Amino acid sequence: MSNDPSIFRFTDGDTIDSLIHRNKEWSQRLSALRPALFPALANAQHPQILWIGCSDSRVPETTVLDLLPGEVFVHRNIANILPTGDLSSLSVIQYAVEVLQVKHIIVCGHYGCGGVMAALGNKRYGLIDHWLQNLRDIRVANKEELAAISDPVKRVERLVELNVVAGVNSIKRNESVIEAMEERGLEVHGFVYDVAHGTCGVLEVPADPNTDVYCYK
Ligand SMILES: [Zn+2]
Known part of the structure; x- marks a missing residue:
């Protein structure tokens, strides 16, 4: 085909x-x-949106949002992962927020994500396993919820969503982002894209960005 x-x-x-x-x-x-x-x-460029998405060829942000060149600043990697200390994504976020002054940051995962499917298993793939470990950590942190899902497709979908939540939370803990949210109303959103229908949905993300981090009181 x-x-x-x-x-x-x-x-x-x-x-x-x-x-x-x-x-x-x-x-x-x-x-x-x-x-x-x-x-x-x-x-010059004056995009109002920073898009953080998967490298997957089926999720080209400007196309699926029906926007033009110059409207979306973009960071894409395998499975839209935002690891702590990843200089590439941190630099993109800082530039987008502090210099371009974007108004919205969208973290978009997608159903049928190959990276997420791989991270649900324990098969070794070589170098990329270092990258996928970030997803496997999310899998471990949510093992009870994922184990309770018997349909393997639904399980992939849920880890896609949990990864978007983790990405949004991670961005909302970023110093530049916190400042811009407080001072000029920058908004951070979680999207999930359905490759089978070409449609984006908004994912509900807890308001507190530390919900995925255990807190000692
Ligand atoms: Zn993907």
């Missing part, structure tokens, strides 16, 4: 040159529709 040209526009027989051609046609089409767009983007 993946090679069916009636579905996809870049298939086995297509070359890199065809991508350049496609890009030319796209930029001409968009310029005709919105002549001011590319000249405005040449000056």
